Amino acid sequence: SQKIEQNSEALNIQEGKTATLTCNYTNYSPAYLQWYRQDPGRGPVFLLLIRENEKEKRKERLKVTFDTTLKQSLFHITASQPADSATYLCACSFSNDYKLSFGAGTTVTVRA
Amino acid sequence: GAVVSQHPSWVICKSGTSVKIECRSLDFQATTMFWYRQFPKQSLMLMATSNEGSKATYEQGVEKDKFLINHASLTLSTLTVTSAHPEDSSFYICSASTGERAEQFFGPGTRLTVL
Secondary structure, eight states, X not given: OOOEEOOOSEEEEETTSOEEEEEEEOSXXXXXXXXXXXXXXXXXXXXXXXXXXXXXXXXTTEXXXXXXXXXXXXXXXXXXXXXXXXXEEEEEEOSTTOOOEEOOOEEEEEEO | OOOEEEEOXXXXXXXXXXXXXXXXXXXXXXXXXXXXXXOTTSXXXXXXXXXXXXXXXXXXXXXXTTEEEEEEETTEEEEEXXXXXXXXXXXXXXEEEXXXXXXXXXXXXXXXXXX
């Protein structure tokens, strides 16, 4: 079965630095991969989507890459701010019915 | 836009009772709604997929008779946890999709505690 692995449970960084999060998947590539932000006790909020045939997507200070050879996506937060502190979830869709499989998440803490 | 609400935001109930959770898409029509369960420090686990006007599709290991899902309209889906037990205590989150775009819009979640 497919597995989604976010290999860092927690990431602590200094304000202004770039946070880089990793998402790896097994077996075959997802049709698309999404990143969500989740704050404690809240539902996830959609951030970015990247398709199998795309290499990179950007949105403001966020950047996501997709490498089907490495079976990996990287999520970058540039010029990080304390307000970026949250758990970031990677989610993959392996079918045409929009069902998502989520990784366990990486909790980012940005120190002022 | 794309706001999804859930009600209640938290509920405490006695073992053996049933609890209904509502999920509404406030400003768009959701052809598909998804129900997830999340235990502390764990990932979201998909429980079922619900399409308006048809029976829900449950993931492997999820008891359809225990977790009743009704998607009565394009803006409302309900999840009823029947005969709840302490092991059903969890964070239940719904999401909605327009069917035209891949991203899902999530509700704020419902914290269920079964005593």
